[in-house]
Amino acid sequence: MNISTQTYQARRTRLMASLPDNSVVVVRTGELASRNSDCDYEFRAHSSFFYLTGFPEPSAYALIHGEGDLTLITLPKDAEKEQWDGFRFGTEGAMMTFGAYDAAPLEQLDVLALAALDGADHVVYLFNDRLLREQIAAWCDAIATRARLGAVAPTRFMDLSPSIAEMRLRKDAEEIAIMEAAAQISVQAHKHAMRAVRPGMKEYQLEAELNYVFMKSGARQPAYNNIVASGRNACVLHYIKNDDTINDGDLVLIDAGAELGCYAADITRTFPANGKFSEPQAALYQVVLDAYYAGMEALTIGSPYEACHNAAVRVLTHGLVKHGLLNGEVHTLIENKAYRDFYMHNTGHWLGLDVHDCGAYKIAGESRLLEAGMVLTIEPGLYVSADNQSVDAKWRGIGIRIEDDVLIRAEGPYVLTHGLPKERHEIEAFMAQ
The missing domain is CATH 3.90.230.10 (Creatinase/methionine aminopeptidase superfamily)
Incomplete structure (x- = not known):
């Protein structure tokens, strides 16, 4: 019993329609948590990330822009890691299974985030995500250093919580x-x-x-x-x-x-x-x-x-x-x-x-x-x-x-x-x- 890919897309479209024009939404799913020594708890995706994407794996980021277009940044396929820890969807699975407009491995996160945020009027994210807040600040600072080259750093930020809460309610x-x-x-x-x-x-x-x-x-x-x-x-x-x-x-x-x-x-x-x-x-x-x-x-x-x-x-x-x-x-x-x-x-x-x-x-x-x-x-x-x-x-x-x-x-x-x-x-x- 699963939610359809079309439903996730419709949610993203509805979300973007509720936000100011030229907004970019950034959400991350979270990391594996250590239980003890080299043992991790079973991963469970952040609820709002899952609500918008359905993607179940750790260390993933979602960039949502336009009318709900989704770019998923995920852990890449890795035969050796999968031998030890199990299957990964990777970038191909992110697009084929979860309807992402685009997908890239985690190592390209900074490049894709800088491109997405450059010129955005509003950056929308969960304000209570301290790590993401620090990442977004660093990305905006990096964009600002390229102002002479025509880059425009965002200066307006919105908390995603009220909008996503009303949708999830x-x-x-x-x-x-x-x-x-x-x-x-x-x-x-x-x-x-x-x-x-x-x-x-x-x-x-x-x-x-x-x-x-x-x-x-x-x-x-x-x-x-x-x-x-x-x-x-x-x-x-x-x-x-x-x-x-x-x-x-x-x-x-x-x-x-x-x-x-x-x-x-x-x-x-x-x-x-x-x-x-x-x-x-x-x-x-x-x-x-x-x-x-x-x-x-x-x-x-x-x-x-x-x-x-x-x-x-x-x-x-x-x-x-x-x-x-x-x-x-x-x-x-x-x-x-x-x-x-x-x-x-x-x-x-x-x-x-x-x-x-x-x-x-x-x-x-x-x-x-x-x-x-x-x-x-x-x-x-x-x-x-x-x-x-x-x-x-x-x-x-x-x-x-x-x-x-x-x-x-x-x-x-x-x-x-x-x-x-x-x-x-x-x-x-x-x-x-």
Whole structure:
């Protein structure tokens, strides 16, 4: 399941149409990262570079000019290197497979960059790429030294981030298909973990069950570090040690999603290790589930992005008061953000090539309105620290989050991660099978 070459070209054309005339876009994909000694991590292309080119190899640069013409500068074919490290597309593959207008080996980068930037009115690149910023400054200085020969160094620079973020925020049909496939692989992995869990096993042993399904199903790697948190560990939002023992009576919070074609899925489910919720666990779980449904009702075209969060917060705060974890009027507790002792994150984020995908959440200081094609998560939760002496002991150490991936569309929100139990009775029945 791949994005077509024509789609990448259309993206570049659309990007250039949004920029001032006579602009040149420069993007690089990044380098291999060393894990230790002579071992490298598996390479994963920079998301915006990949969005515009589809090219998967390291050390590559893209020069985009005109109406979207692409020059790819890549590592060259090298039989000896390929013997050790594997296949390279090289310049020929860059043109034949990825639709580049032109391609050249990496050793020609400076020559091609100087030619492309000479006379450009604007140079557009990702301002947060420090290495590229230094390279562009050096190229512009080199052009300036040739002014007597007629060279014209660029003097205007634009950050690519806002333009590319707006493009990436709205998914097309090909992207949605890949994201739903990644979501459904993730659903199967979570189901497998629910059935595999046993009190006494290690969290990392349960994590292994997730990774098994990811890879078996075609997702080479998770989209982010898997969170497999049992008991009090579920109250740590980004718990990734996954090395504790799962005890009888624990809740297990799994936050994990597959990456497919560089697109991320992101799911969280919380379930009892022994297959049966205790009364306090069930009570707080129902509060979180009610908040999920309240937030979901706000995920409609034209609704402010923050409406989902606000709806979830109202339900969560009401539930905390109902069960005695907070005292006072709900509206006052919300105004004072008292709920943040138990719910300290937002109710979702954009999802796409990055698990926390790019895109502004506010426009001119106001919450942006949802549009068709946007994909985001919905993930309310409650986390009662095991050390919280202000609440009854029966609540302490309970951490719960429920998360799905949602496509905004005219017919109403569509859950890409459909088919994974989240009602209490569904979870208990599924785990009992």
